[in-house]
Amino acid sequence: MKFICQKDDLMQGLSIASKASATRSPQPVLECVCVSADLSGVRLQCTDLQMGIETAVPAMVAEEGRVLLSARLLNEIVRKLPSGEVTVSVNASNRATISAGGSKTTLQGASAEDFPALPAVPEDAPIEIPQALLRDMIRQTGFAVSQEDTRPILMGIYLEVEEDTLTLVALDGFRLARRRGRLLSPAGRVTAVVSGHYFIEAGKILGDDEAPARLALSKTHLLLRTKGFTVIIRLLEGEYIKYRQLLPPSYAISTRVRCGELADCIDRASLMAREGKNNLLRFSIRKDKLSITSNSEMGEVYEEMDVETTGSDIDIAFNVRYITEAVKSIDEEQFLFQLNSNISPCVLVPTEGEDFLYLVLPVRTAG
Amino acid sequence: MKFICQKDDLMQGLSIASKASATRSPQPVLECVCVSADLSGVRLQCTDLQMGIETAVPAMVAEEGRVLLSARLLNEIVRKLPSGEVTVSVNASNRATISAGGSKTTLQGASAEDFPALPAVPEDAPIEIPQALLRDMIRQTGFAVSQEDTRPILMGIYLEVEEDTLTLVALDGFRLARRRGRLLSPAGRVTAVVSGHYFIEAGKILGDDEAPARLALSKTHLLLRTKGFTVIIRLLEGEYIKYRQLLPPSYAISTRVRCGELADCIDRASLMAREGKNNLLRFSIRKDKLSITSNSEMGEVYEEMDVETTGSDIDIAFNVRYITEAVKSIDEEQFLFQLNSNISPCVLVPTEGEDFLYLVLPVRTAG
Numbered sequence: 001m002k003f004i005c006q007k008d009d010l011m012q013g014l015s016i017a018s019k020a021s022a023t024r025s026p027q028p029v030l031e032c033v034c035v036s037a038d039l040s041g042v043r044l045q046c047t048d049l050q051m052g053i054e055t056a057v058p059a060m061v062a063e064e065g066r067v068l069l070s071a072r073l074l075n076e077i078v079r080k081l082p083s084g085e086v087t088v089s090v091n092a093s094n095r096a097t098i099s100a101g102g103s104k105t106t107l108q109g110a111s112a113e114d115f116p117a118l119p120a121v122p123e124d125a126p127i128e129i130p131q132a133l134l135r136d137m138i139r140q141t142g143f144a145v146s147q148e149d150t151r152p153i154l155m156g157i158y159l160e161v162e163e164d165t166l167t168l169v170a171l172d173g174f175r176l177a178r179r180r181g182r183l184l185s186p187a188g189r190v191t192a193v194v195s196g197h198y199f200i201e202a203g204k205i206l207g208d209d210e211a212p213a214r215l216a217l218s219k220t221h222l223l224l225r226t227k228g229f230t231v232i233i234r235l236l237e238g239e240y241i242k243y244r245q246l247l248p249p250s251y252a253i254s255t256r257v258r259c260g261e262l263a264d265c266i267d268r269a270s271l272m273a274r275e276g277k278n279n280l281l282r283f284s285i286r287k288d289k290l291s292i293t294s295n296s297e298m299g300e301v302y303e304e305m306d307v308e309t310t311g312s313d314i315d316i317a318f319n320v321r322y323i324t325e326a327v328k329s330i331d332e333e334q335f336l337f338q339l340n341s342n343i344s345p346c347v348l349v350p351t352e353g354e355d356f357l358y359l360v361l362p363v364r365t366a367g
Numbered sequence: 368m369k370f371i372c373q374k375d376d377l378m379q380g381l382s383i384a385s386k387a388s389a390t391r392s393p394q395p396v397l398e399c400v401c402v403s404a405d406l407s408g409v410r411l412q413c414t415d416l417q418m419g420i421e422t423a424v425p426a427m428v429a430e431e432g433r434v435l436l437s438a439r440l441l442n443e444i445v446r447k448l449p450s451g452e453v454t455v456s457v458n459a460s461n462r463a464t465i466s467a468g469g470s471k472t473t474l475q476g477a478s479a480e481d482f483p484a485l486p487a488v489p490e491d492a493p494i495e496i497p498q499a500l501l502r503d504m505i506r507q508t509g510f511a512v513s514q515e516d517t518r519p520i521l522m523g524i525y526l527e528v529e530e531d532t533l534t535l536v537a538l539d540g541f542r543l544a545r546r547r548g549r550l551l552s553p554a555g556r557v558t559a560v561v562s563g564h565y566f567i568e569a570g571k572i573l574g575d576d577e578a579p580a581r582l583a584l585s586k587t588h589l590l591l592r593t594k595g596f597t598v599i600i601r602l603l604e605g606e607y608i609k610y611r612q613l614l615p616p617s618y619a620i621s622t623r624v625r626c627g628e629l630a631d632c633i634d635r636a637s638l639m640a641r642e643g644k645n646n647l648l649r650f651s652i653r654k655d656k657l658s659i660t661s662n663s664e665m666g667e668v669y670e671e672m673d674v675e676t677t678g679s680d681i682d683i684a685f686n687v688r689y690i691t692e693a694v695k696s697i698d699e700e701q702f703l704f705q706l707n708s709n710i711s712p713c714v715l716v717p718t719e720g721e722d723f724l725y726l727v728l729p730v731r732t733a734g
Contacts, residue, residue: 042396073642073665080635096667102671107479108664268447268470275440297475298440304469 001065033241066112121223145196146172154194253311368432433479488590505570511541512563620678643729
């Protein structure tokens with residue numbers, strides 16, 4: 001095998017593909033990147049069997065071939081190379097030579113025979129959405145995925161397509177995050193539960209622009225394809241929670257708040273809540289004022305901000321982490337806090353539409 | 368006590384002073400910042416008994432007083448405040464209230480009675496040098512300070528003033544770093560050994576400009592004063608090594624190298640040296656070529672660059688860390704590699720003058 005490419009192209013392809021490589025695996029092939037060169041160009045593949053990523057690297061291929069190389073070492077070698085042309089050649093013993101300028105590195109590789117093929121996912125009914133929107137949607141729900149494997153299905157992100165709308169949902173028994181986005185074209189109805197950990201990792205490599213990302217589903221896998229790469233992620237087995245039943249049908253109290261100001265108040269109040277180990281933020285809503293307090297042995301924080309409320313006054317307490325993560329994931333300037341009582345779910349929604357919904361259970365406090 | 372100041376001024380003063388606070392100490396006062404307000408303004412002091420730092424904060428003082436507050440918590444509280452005016456008031460029970468806009472935090476403090484006074488250092492014979500130069504000099508020698516307490520004196524940086532020159536020296540038995548800088552005015556002759564760890568920490572808070580830093584010495588302490596802060600550091604007791612005896616009187620081989628190119632070659636070669644756990648870089652100097660090789664079970668790196676050599680060809684090996692740290696600390700575009708044999712010290716010096724000198728012992732290798 002032999003090809004010539006640009007250092008920056010190779011580095012970018014490697015840094016994306018190797019996100020799917022295992023760091024320490026009993027199967028050494030899973031720590032490798034499979035480099036393939038043929039008439040169509042150079043492809044890089046990594047997989048830890050839960051997720052697989054394939055990237056293409058623009059290259060002049062002089063000799064076809066396939067080889068497995070340590071993903072970690074190849075990344076480090078290429079990253080340190082001078083900018084410009086890089087020549088990669090591999091001999092019959094799978095020993096690769098990577099040359100650029102006065103630098104020449106040899107790296108012992110292995111036969112690509114044992115590298116697991118990425119699962120095929122038919123793309124006959126693709127779902128298309130701008131990649132930056134998908135990235136935000138994953139980030140804005142992923143934080144609510146359960147970290148505990150007592151109910152494995154909650155470690156997934158529920159994905160639902162209906163007509164021209166993609167809905168992502170995550171919940172962990174204390175809070176729920178739902179995010180909706182418009183598809184580039186209608187796509188029928190499908191649902192799946194995608195491994196939260198891997199969907200979040202895939203979200204991080206999506207770009208910050210309107211270029212389309214294509215989703216496709218088989219019975220066992222999700223495919224996510226953009227111009228730069230293809231990701232395959234295992235689906236979780238089982239039925240997802242019927243999450244709609246968890247949403248209150250109506251709310252007695254609605255408070256309009258400015259998101260940035262509330263996030264700052266919560267950030268300051270969280271200091272004493274964490275210091276006191278009670279992790280408790282107490283909200284008091286009074287018509288046009290919202291105050292937040294926290295305390296510990298070391299002291300107290302009192303924060304006050306102007307709001308607009310319809311409904312009665314209320315005192316309610318939240319776990320600092322759950323309310324912080326919900327508020328921080330909101331990109332809007334304003335949103336609505338909707339409540340019924342201090343022992344029933346609180347819901348954060350946009351002032352218009354239903355692009356996002358965050359539900360947080362309050363903490364019952366004495367007195 | 369009561370004063371009003373700007374959030375950014377208070378934050379800057381705190382972030383500098385608290386570098387001298389202890390993180391976990393059996394004496395809780397050492398984890399505190401001592402806040403003093405009097406007619407001259409507001410001062411912040413921290414000390415862990417090895418190092419003390421005092422900063423001044425521009426403030427309108429309404430009521431004088433002193434209090435000890437948790438350095439960690441006060442830092443976090445102030446950092447999160449909105450920009451603008453901050454009011455700090457402390458009641459008779461040492462409870463502080465920090466208010467800004469709609470935010471009010473109370474923090475329980477303690478009496479300042481038990482806070483240790485910073486040692487006095489007479490400034491009758493000050494040594495003045497541009498602060499950015501001093502900062503660089505500490506950084507460019509500090510890496511060679513010994514990390515092992517078998518010879519405690521080597522954990523210090525040797526400081527020598529002679530006429531208008533400040534010399535800093537550090538060595539650890541495998542390498543030596545010497546850096547010279549011009550004082551703003553002649554200052555007689557003094558020597559001292561300053562705790563390396565604390566001198567390095569103090570160097571990090573020095574600014575990046577030509578403003579003067581003033582040094583003064585007592586028998587037990589170094590004082591370092593700039594416009595923004597005063598640092599007091601304990602001196603180490605004992606005689607420093609007579610380091611001049613370690614420098615070869617002459618060199619048979621001298622190679623002129625480009626610093627950035629060499630640093631890149633070493634960086635790439637270090638990958639396999641570290642991977643192979645032998646940590647060995649082999650240099651081959653041939654008239655107009657310098658090649659560097661390293662190897663491990665996984666592969667080899669070969670790097671080649673153009674140089675200008677006077678003297679015979681030589682093959683010599685270095686520990687990757689020692690040669691890397693020496694080369695990386697050189698800011699010049701070119702420097703000279705000076706050698707006698709592959710079992711005697713190698714010295715890196717400027718092409719002109721003697722602003723810096725790095726000595727590295729080679730590694731003896733079989734064959």
